[in-house]
Amino acid sequence: xxxxxxxxxxxxxxxxxxxxxxxxxxxxxxxxxxxxxxxxxxxxxxxxxxxxxxxxxxxxxxxxxxxxxxxxxxxxxxxxxxxxxxxxxxxxxxxxxxxxxxxxxxxxxxxxxxxxxxxxxxxxxxxxxxxxxxxxxxxxxxxxxxxxxxxxxxxxxxxxxxxxxxxxxxxxxxxxxxxxxxxxxxxxxxxxxxxxxxxxxxx
Numbered sequence: 001x002x003x004x005x006x007x008x009x010x011x012x013x014x015x016x017x018x019x020x021x022x023x024x025x026x027x028x029x030x031x032x033x034x035x036x037x038x039x040x041x042x043x044x045x046x047x048x049x050x051x052x053x054x055x056x057x058x059x060x061x062x063x064x065x066x067x068x069x070x071x072x073x074x075x076x077x078x079x080x081x082x083x084x085x086x087x088x089x090x091x092x093x094x095x096x097x098x099x100x101x102x103x104x105x106x107x108x109x110x111x112x113x114x115x116x117x118x119x120x121x122x123x124x125x126x127x128x129x130x131x132x133x134x135x136x137x138x139x140x141x142x143x144x145x146x147x148x149x150x151x152x153x154x155x156x157x158x159x160x161x162x163x164x165x166x167x168x169x170x171x172x173x174x175x176x177x178x179x180x181x182x183x184x185x186x187x188x189x190x191x192x193x194x195x196x197x198x199x200x201x202x203x
Contacts, residue, residue, distance in 0.1 A: 009110065013043050014190045017108050019198055020076060021054055021083035025106075026199035028084055029098050036081065039074045050075035051111040053148060053187075054082040056096065058103050064090040069114065069137060069146060069183075079108055106195040109148055111135070114183035122176055126158045129184060136162070138169055139181040145169035149187050 009017075020037055027034045039047045052075065053067025066085035068078055083106075087096040096104070114137060119125035129136065132153075137146040145168040147161065155161040163173035192198050 008188045009045060009190075010043065013045055016042070016046065017076070017079050017110075018106065018190055018192045018195070021079050021106055021108055022192070022195035022199035024080045024083040025087045025096065025101065026196065028088060029096070029101060036077045039076050042076055046076040047074045049073065050078060052078045052082055053109045053111070054079060054086040055107040055109070055148075055150075056086050057105045057107070058100060063100065063104060064093055064096065066090055067109070067111075069111070069185075071111075071113065075110065079110075083108075102196050104195060105191060105193050106198075107150075107189060107191040109150070109187040109189045112186045112188075114185045117182040117184055119182060122159075122162060125182060126162060129158060129161075131156060131158055131161070133186060134184045135187060136165060137181075137183040137185070138165055140169070140171070140177055140179065143169050143171070150189070 024034075049071040051068040051071045053065060055062070056064040064086035066089065067082050072078075073081065087101075089095075117125065117128055119128065133149055135147060135149045137144065145165055147155075147165045147168070151164075152161060155164055166173050166175050
């Protein structure tokens, strides 16, 4: 298992989240109608209301990514739910097949609570972002989009990062409005290269 190290969640919790995400996908592929994990006996930090994203890739290409921005579910349940959504409900892809699952890399990103920002213009916003560290949410009149911090790997220039996020939201890349809403957040990331094997280990 190749996991990304972190210092915020306990190692046991990080391992548990990866296994649970893998089992959520594996069980669905096997046709099992398993329920989300029962959280009452888990470590307290897995019971906390936290937001997360689960990303699936195959040989570096995106194969599914779904998540939440607001902490509404216990972290254990949020990861389980997002794992299944990423594999089978991402509207950009067909449902993941078992032959693909054997080649899939699974990544879990746990979000910090979003921090509300204010900025008079694009320059003022960029001054509040640390490339590679901050995820960003933009919202305006019913439209909303986010980029996880991982996106900085593909878009290292801050202005490109921001303009591509506006394109994702369906706006002109030069768009700005005085009533635009802005949040930034960080993530704790853990990943595994062979989740199909990991799913054989009960959480």
